[in-house]
Amino acid sequence: MNEQSMQGGCTCGAVRYRCEGEPVMAAHCHCRDCQRSSGAAMATVFAVPKAAFTLLQGRTATYVYTGDSGQPVTRHFCPTCGAPLFTDVTVMPEVQFIRAASLDEPARIQPTMHVYCDSAQPWGECRDELPRYPKLPG
Ligand SMILES: [Zn+2]
Numbered sequence: 001m002n003e004q005s006m007q008g009g010c011t012c013g014a015v016r017y018r019c020e021g022e023p024v025m026a027a028h029c030h031c032r033d034c035q036r037s038s039g040a041a042m043a044t045v046f047a048v049p050k051a052a053f054t055l056l057q058g059r060t061a062t063y064v065y066t067g068d069s070g071q072p073v074t075r076h077f078c079p080t081c082g083a084p085l086f087t088d089v090t091v092m093p094e095v096q097f098i099r100a101a102s103l104d105e106p107a108r109i110q111p112t113m114h115v116y117c118d119s120a121q122p123w124g125e126c127r128d129e130l131p132r133y134p135k136l137p138g
């Protein structure tokens, strides 16, 4: 198997996916949806080109909400165990956002920034040197 290939899935194992190649970004996201859907101060996400992402088995349930762009954001999660898995962002159709913790080997992801720090929680502070953005960079 391609050593750049990564696989992941949900807690119960019903949903499995694979992605190929280097992530195009990886970040700690402090947005309110990541907070609510994880129950934590942030969620760590990465993105790969959509063509590099394959759903191997299972079906996700989805929840659609309006992102700060005003366009839909579709969050996919396992309907059985509830684990958050990946997200489609309408304004960035070329990439698949994936929750890093859903990987089989989450340590392979190296986040390079904090995003949506506008809604970061005082009890979720990270003492690292990574750049912080109020929303998204650029
Ligand atoms: Zn599951």
Ligand SMILES: [Zn+2]
Pocket (backbone or CB within 6 Å): 029, 030, 031, 032, 033, 034, 035, 043, 116
């Ligand atoms: Zn987020």
